[in-house]
Amino acid sequence: MPAWAGALAGLVSGGVALGIAQLVAGFVRPEAFPVLAVADATVDLSPAPVVDFAKETFGFYDKPVLVGGVLVVLALVAAAIGVLSLRRRLAYGLAGLGVFGVVGAFAVVTRPDSAGVTDVLPTAAGVAAGAWTLSWLVRRAAGDRAQMVGTAGGVQTTGAAGRGAPATGATHATDHGVPSAGGTVSSAGVVPSALDRRRLLTGVAGGVVVAGASAVLGWQVGERRTVSAARVGLALPKPTIPARPIPAGADLRISGLSPFITKNQDFYRIDTALIVPQVDPNKWKLRIHGMVDRPIEITYADLLKMPLTEADVTLTCVSNEVGGDLVGNARWLGVRMAEVLRRSGLQANADMLLSTSADGFTCGTPVDVVMDGRDALFAVAMNGEVLPVDHGFPVRQVVPGLYGYVSATKWVVDIKVTRFDRDQAYWTPRGWSAMGPVKTQSRIDLPRQGDSLKAGRTTIAGVAWAQHTGIDAVEVRVDRGDWREARLAQVPGPDTWRQWSLDWDATPGQHTIQVRATDASGHTQTEQQAPPAPDGATGWHTISVRVA
Structure with a gap:
């Protein structure tokens, strides 16, 4: 039996297991999906440098990358389980599924937000569905030419040749299930004398449909069971202490500049x-x-x-x-x-x-x-x-x-x-600092790094922040020349960022633009570059542009 056939059977069986687990989790709790629980446990058990590397490398996508990594590992294991089941013993594959079921269940019930034993249901249902699918695909791969081996130490086979009589080309086996000549005997007694490609592929197609449909349905059921309805139905009281009115000049309304209020x-x-x-x-x-x-x-x-x-x-x-x-x-x-x-x-x-x-x-x-x-x-x-x-x-x-x-x-x-x-x-x-006061920072929103500009009057603009201290000044310089003070927008208080802008007569060539801010306490940003760990990044935001 070719290895690809076993790997395909294993992959589809694993997909069905995850699809059914997702479906049941939709009715139980979305958080009970074992893949998420394993990924969460992976984060908790990972060394700090690994977690920091993932955050720095993948940013917003660190969680999808982690879940994707878990799925890749599961796919590889499922393929191996399929190969073992089809070329050695089905019992090996079923045992492998059982082990991964135990790992998934343990990860689910040990999460801080676990709801208890009911959270194991998605994993149990998924493993059961995966085991049935694997057994079914192995039988289909064997096709009508499979022979059935007796279990009482003998080697009498019953198959397509007729009941109680040795089938043509029958393969004899030892008590340990090792073939004496061609073919492989599984613990279930199936001896695939040759691969039935058509029956395997049609079975695989059916398994893919079941896996995909159950996963999508489970996701939809879980979505419907979320708190969206409760949230939409809420009517909040009016504030006892309203916010100060946003000053008319708080938003400079410059195209490309971050708005004062972030949607x-x-x-x-x-x-x-x-x-x-x-x-x-x-x-x-x-x-x-x-x-x-x-x-x-x-x-x-x-x-x-x-x-x-x-x-x-x-x-x-x-x-x-x-x-x-x-x-x-x-x-x-x-x-x-x-x-x-x-x-x-x-x-x-x-x-x-x-x-x-x-x-x-x-x-x-x-x-x-x-x-x-x-x-x-x-x-x-x-x-x-x-x-x-x-x-x-x-x-x-x-x-x-x-x-x-x-x-x-x-x-x-x-x-x-x-x-x-x-x-x-x-x-x-x-490795991060126990206390994290915000450091005074400023950012250039426009022009952007690498922009190509036309010569003449252009606008440099951005935002600066020093929460609960407030921004008092923002300065800009081009090509390490003199610092020029930018125009500041109005703010309702010291707890928000502050927009700033500066007009610049751009001349042809390559230019470097830098910005620094001074907060209300008189502290000016340091030029010294430092990474975010352990208590926040420092340095002047610097960009390069080309003027034609």
């Missing part, structure tokens, strides 16, 4: 969730415990009854490179974190809020930053609409002046009041 669909997304957590607001609770006088639990309805504050706040990811786009500005609506924490009675020596997401991610936020009067929120809305699921629905944290990895927990469900010398959040043991 929800354009806002960057960085988190550790392989699948976006689907949290029902009717079941959501925020638990606050640890170094408090009164541990409390707050429901979503409780939160909406509290005074709501509206604020314009720019968020930045610590992974943002100089000139990068992992930064955005939005209008948030939520309850002040300080208001909620005071209800629990913070103890005087607590200095850390260890928040936990519904998917198990943890984040350590300095207590003093949250309690100093800034608009640190448990946010429920973004840019006038209920918080998008991708950005933390039903509730997320928003803290001006801190990088997201130490402040902006999405799908937040738990706050442990503690100390930095007692607890560590997700990224700290992976």
Whole structure:
């Protein structure tokens, strides 16, 4: 039997297993899909340098790449299982499927958000479907010329030649299933004397249809079971403390310049969730415990009854490179974190809020930053609409002046009041700083790196940010000449980015443009280049353009 036939049978059987697992997960919980659980466990068990390399290399696509890698490994193993089943023993293949079923089930039930034994159902159903498919395809590959071998130590065969009589060309086997002359005896007793190509390929086609249809249907069922309906049906109260009106000059309205308010669909997304957590607001609770006088639990309805504050706040990811786009500005609506924490009675020596997401991610936020009067929120809305699921629905944290990895927990469900010398959040043991104050930064939005421009008056423009300190000045220089001060847009407060622009009389040739910002405390960006790890990138954003 050719190896390609076994590999094809194994691949299709594996596809059916995953398709059925996806279908059952759609009815149980999308997070119970074993591939996602294995990928999540892979992230948790990977050394910090490997995780950092993946983030830096693949950026937004690190999660799809990881899931794709898991699928490639599964495909290779499935192919090997098929070859073993068709050329050696079917029992070997079934045992291999069983092992991978155990691994998948273990990964699912040990996830932080596991719902218990019901989460094993997708894996169990997938393995059962894969085993049946593998057995079926092996029989089809053998075709009508297969012989059946007795089980009582003899070598009498029964097949197409007639009941109880040796078939023409029968192959005898030892008690161990090793053929004495041509053919291979499986533990199921099937002896394929030759490959029935037509029956195998038609079986493969049927398996592909089943795998694809069940996967698509499972995805659709899972989508329908998400919280979208609950989110759409919510009506949020009006803010008790509205945001300051955005000044007329906050947006310079220059084509190519980042708008003052970033649309929800354009806002960057960085988190550790392989699948976006689907949290029902009717079941959501925020638990606050640890170094408090009164541990409390707050429901979503409780939160909406509290005074709501509206604020314009720019968020930045610590992974943002100089000139990068992992930064955005939005209008948030939520309850002040300080208001909620005071209800629990913070103890005087607590200095850390260890928040936990519904998917198990943890984040350590300095207590003093949250309690100093800034608009640190448990946010429920973004840019006038209920918080998008991708950005933390039903509730997320928003803290001006801190990088997201130490402040902006999405799908937040738990706050442990503690100390930095007692607890560590997700990224700290992976080499990132325990505290992450935002560094003053500026970026050139136009022209773009490598642009070709026409000689004459042109506009250089961009954004700068220094959350909760504010931007006081932005300077630009061309070809390392004198620094020129840019025109600054208006801002409603110190917690948002600030647009800037400068007119430049461009002359023919190759030119280098640099920008630097000075914040309200008088600190000017350093020229020293530093990577994002461990506490944020530094350096002047520099681009090159050609003028004709």
